[in-house]
Amino acid sequence: MKLFIYHTPELTPTDSLPDCAVVIDVLRATTTIATALNTGAEAVQVFRNLEELMTVSDRWLPEKRLRAGERGGAKVEGCDLGNSPLDCTSELMQDKRLFLTTTNGTRALQTVEKASSVITAALINRQAAVNYLLNTQPETVWLVGSGWEGGYSLEDTVCAGAIAKVLGESVTIGNDEVIAAMALYTQWQNNLLGMFHLCSHGQRLLRLNCDEDLKYCAQTDILDILPIQKERGVL
Numbered sequence: 001m002k003l004f005i006y007h008t009p010e011l012t013p014t015d016s017l018p019d020c021a022v023v024i025d026v027l028r029a030t031t032t033i034a035t036a037l038n039t040g041a042e043a044v045q046v047f048r049n050l051e052e053l054m055t056v057s058d059r060w061l062p063e064k065r066l067r068a069g070e071r072g073g074a075k076v077e078g079c080d081l082g083n084s085p086l087d088c089t090s091e092l093m094q095d096k097r098l099f100l101t102t103t104n105g106t107r108a109l110q111t112v113e114k115a116s117s118v119i120t121a122a123l124i125n126r127q128a129a130v131n132y133l134l135n136t137q138p139e140t141v142w143l144v145g146s147g148w149e150g151g152y153s154l155e156d157t158v159c160a161g162a163i164a165k166v167l168g169e170s171v172t173i174g175n176d177e178v179i180a181a182m183a184l185y186t187q188w189q190n191n192l193l194g195m196f197h198l199c200s201h202g203q204r205l206l207r208l209n210c211d212e213d214l215k216y217c218a219q220t221d222i223l224d225i226l227p228i229q230k231e232r233g234v235l
């Protein structure tokens with residue numbers, strides 16, 4: 001297994017695809033996706049743009065769907081939910097399809113949606129992602145961070161480093177980003193919440209009073225759930 005890390009969708013190669021792409025948006029899209037599936041959502045369907053989400057979800061029975069939209073960290077008007085994983089309760093999610101559009105995470109997913117297998121990871125389901133990779137042994141694996149509007153996001157790289165560290169000697173290192181991400185995870189592994197308070201998107205969410213979201217997203221290996229793409233854009 002050869003492991004590569006790309007910090008943003010923009011830095012991800014467009015002339016090839018890996019055997020497995022692991023999309024990471026710790027704050028908060030991939031944390032929300034894992035949580036929604038864990039609390040009983042039938043599936044999560046992701047969209048880059050809101051209009052398309054509305055068109056596709058209109059064809060769904062209203063009692064079987066939830067629409068979640070986030071831009072700039074805030075809930076999009078007209079949606080049932082924003083992008084807080086804490087809103088993904090069993091009462092709300094049970095047997096519903098969550099139609100989701102976010103600023104960066106859903107865009108990152110679409111960048112690699114044609115890879116042979118596509119999964120999502122966050123700190124909360126890190127071990128589930130690692131187990132999948134160890135069991136399936138893809139030849140090439142890309143860990144793709146979502147970043148923020150084309151820029152680098154520390155928290156996604158730290159999560160990629162957390163995955164790389166547990167994979168350890170089961171992988172060969174494909175690019176220098178893997179070495180750097182493991183060093184960053186080593187630096188922050190005992191203070192992930194502190195790292196969220198320092199990084200730019202963590203600070204953006206704090207300004208939006210999302211303190212509890214940060215605490216939830218900073219937990220490691222609490223959910224044994226693995227979002228896997230079943231058809232394009234559907235996990």
Ligand code: 3SL
Nearest residue numbers: 027028029073102104105
């Ligand atoms: O950009 C995204 O995909 C979101 O996860 C950002 S937020 O955490 O919902 O603000």
